[in-house]
Amino acid sequence: MPLLELTNLYKCFGRFAAVAGVSLHVNAGEIVGLIGPNGSGKSTLLSTVAGAYQPNDGTINFDGQPIGGLSPDKVFDRGLARSYQDPSLFFRMSALDNALLPAREQRGEQARFAPFRGRWWTQERENTAEAAAILADLKIDDRAHAPASDLSGGQMKLLEMGRTLMGEPKMLLLDEPTAGVAPALAYTIFEEIERMRTAHGLTFLIVEHRLEILFDFVDRLYVMHMGQVIAEGKPAAIEQDAFVREVYFGE
Numbered sequence: 001m002p003l004l005e006l007t008n009l010y011k012c013f014g015r016f017a018a019v020a021g022v023s024l025h026v027n028a029g030e031i032v033g034l035i036g037p038n039g040s041g042k043s044t045l046l047s048t049v050a051g052a053y054q055p056n057d058g059t060i061n062f063d064g065q066p067i068g069g070l071s072p073d074k075v076f077d078r079g080l081a082r083s084y085q086d087p088s089l090f091f092r093m094s095a096l097d098n099a100l101l102p103a104r105e106q107r108g109e110q111a112r113f114a115p116f117r118g119r120w121w122t123q124e125r126e127n128t129a130e131a132a133a134i135l136a137d138l139k140i141d142d143r144a145h146a147p148a149s150d151l152s153g154g155q156m157k158l159l160e161m162g163r164t165l166m167g168e169p170k171m172l173l174l175d176e177p178t179a180g181v182a183p184a185l186a187y188t189i190f191e192e193i194e195r196m197r198t199a200h201g202l203t204f205l206i207v208e209h210r211l212e213i214l215f216d217f218v219d220r221l222y223v224m225h226m227g228q229v230i231a232e233g234k235p236a237a238i239e240q241d242a243f244v245r246e247v248y249f250g251e
């Protein structure tokens, strides 16, 4: 059974279907790419899977359970985390505090626990150690106490991706993990993705425009065009696909 399976998924804005009947699946342990021209519905698809939008039709199954229509925090609790196309860090907070945010949102600040220090104190310390370890893995631990605004574009992307590990996810949805990042560091980000797959047994669905890097790391790809999947396959086959070349590469 696939870890993530979408069947005939629709997300409409008014009468416009940004996602228009998408079926796709991602198996446990896979790194799958999602590509397509600007406006083809990739980000809308990720947002719908992550619970930011209610699907208008179709089903989303994750880890054997339907998750379509669940709120983003419920989806996150099930083990499906996401990163955003635009940086979503709190720039005046330290890198370490940014890394701690997902964990806090999930557990630490629940009203029913807050009055009882003993119930969250240990967890808080464990979380801090875990966040520090994540920063060390990403080789940005020297910036732990600097404001996030001091990080380079690539380090911000690494932090956004790395902090999703705080929720101990099974799968990550990444929207353009190398957007605005210098080419050398863009490659490092994908090496980090591969390392995270091995070290944490993670599964990835990745939207990315830098195909020359993406194609080196993905097991398979889906191509979207006008809200629909128009092709699926391994990088070598996708590169040769005449329709993909027409709509995406303008040939």
Ligand SMILES: Nc1ncnc2c1ncn2[C@@H]1O[C@H](COP(=O)(O)OP(=O)(O)OP(=O)(O)O)[C@@H](O)[C@H]1O
Pocket (backbone or CB within 6 Å): 013, 018, 036, 037, 038, 039, 040, 041, 042, 043, 044, 045, 085
């Ligand atoms: N909140 C919204 N309200 C109305 N229309 C939207 C909204 N979000 C996206 N759209 C429209 O849906 C379509 C798909 O947008 P989406 O952002 O999903 O594309 P994308 O494939 O991620 O593009 P890009 O590669 O440029 O990031 C576009 O036509 C866009 O204008």
Ligand SMILES: [Mg+2]
Pocket (backbone or CB within 6 Å): 042, 043, 044, 085
């Ligand atoms: Mg997008």
